[in-house]
Amino acid sequence: MTSGVPQSLCERRPHVPADRLVQEMQPPPRFDAVRFDTYVPDPGQPSQAAAVAALGSFAAGLGGAHPSGSGRRRWFAKKPAAPAGPRGVYLDGGYGVGKTHLLASLWHATPADPSLKAFGTFVELTNLVGALGFQETVRTLSGHRLLCIDEFELDDPGDTVLVSSLLKKLAEAGVALAATSNTLPGKLGEGRFAAADFLREIQGLSAHFLPLRIDGEDYRHRGLPEAPAPYSDEVVTKTAYATDGASLDSFPGLLEHLARIHPSGYGALTEGLSMVCLTGVGPVPDQSTALRLVVLADRLYDREVPVLASGLPFDRLFSEEMLNGGYRKKYFRAISRLTALARDARELPGQ
Structure with missing residues (x-):
């Protein structure tokens, strides 16, 4: 220049080709260096330190072989048995409390090759489905160890159903899930969080998710x-x-x-x-x-x-x-x- x-x-x-969309499903540059120990919990908000501890344990539990029995699950392979304990975590809190920092830290802490971990916003995930098609997106992500979704959008019913269906397929394939979300209309500023809304909207998946509430003010x-x-x-x-x-x-x-x-x-x-x-x-x-x-x-x-x-x-x-x-x-x-x-x-x- x-x-x-x-x-x-x-x-x-x-113009961004579809294969690049998949390759770029990693934490963005701002979050390259974040880790659990770089998150600074607010001493006045004990839920923040508790969330760090819970996420660290969740990441440690994702070690070992993929539940499907191989690095990438074959399309017609027998469905693996459901693992014990929750296979998903939901970070429940207002904006600016560090949810994305913690979600990216989970991605970094999960003991798997980066090519077997995916991180993206809800919008980026819907863009991927639009570019690849639903079945191809399922096939592409089914061999992953972890899928992190930032800002799961509860205010778009059509996209919510689409992504909920995708997550159900991925959970059945043994992919661990982690998400944050926005609030539904009329909830912001009323002292209410989005966990109940999120768990209701991810149809049939609520039992897979452990909600972790993160209280606090916008750190920015x-x-x-x-x-x-x-x-x-x-x-x-x-x-x-x-x-x-x-x-x-x-x-x-x-x-x-x-x-x-x-x-x-x-x-x-x-x-x-x-x-x-x-x-x-x-x-x-x-x-x-x-x-x-x-x-x-x-x-x-x-x-x-x-x-x-x-x-x-x-x-x-x-x-x-x-x-x-x-x-x-x-x-x-x-x-x-x-x-x-x-x-x-x-x-x-x-x-």
Whole structure:
């Protein structure tokens, strides 16, 4: 890349083949180095330390031969006997309590070759089914030791049934399961967690899952200020030109571009960037656009790409109607993550 000339996300049109979707089902770069001993439990929330201990025991129990009797189960092989104890764990807690950190730590701690462990978000898993087809996805994942699903989406009935059916097939093949989820509409902020909803929605699988409740506040905001004030267009543009590997786009233009790319390609869209610079950040116009922005925010956060922006602060992206609606958990997560990335940008040299 040429020094001093920012890239443009709007000029990128990534295509991600299906086999790459499978290969990339590993914890994202932000979570490459996380382990159980790098999770710092809040002393005021004993459920956090208890969850770490329970997950460590669960990982240790996944050693030994695959329940099918081989590294990868043959399609017509005899169904293995159900192992003793739960074959799944569900991390039950609000956003920002470290569920993804713990889920990735479980992936790393499970004694199996990385090719026999899969980690992805609910959206990435549904994208995989869309790319491979249901039966081929079952065949591809059946020989795995562990499947971790982050942010299991309980607010989309169709996809919930699809993934529930997939998990049932994988559980029958002896694959251990681990998941986190969002809350159903109307539950956020009411002091209720999602375990009962999750166990009801994964039809016929609830007996396989051990719920682990993780209480606490959003660690990204413990003792920290609200979303930092945006910069001017001039500062954002000047920084983009002065930073190797930065991108520069107008926020409205980026939102339009996201509509032309499948969300499965948003990770590839951000590859190789050292910083994302956005001018003219303003209110997101509609829910479809907002949900695409949520996925982009997740991919940027996973890859630890700082975001420098002008316009409105990120805690004013979504309307009151959106923040009070069925997808509000997603929007609060996006605000939390974009705010963290905005703080990262402020800590860079020259800011």
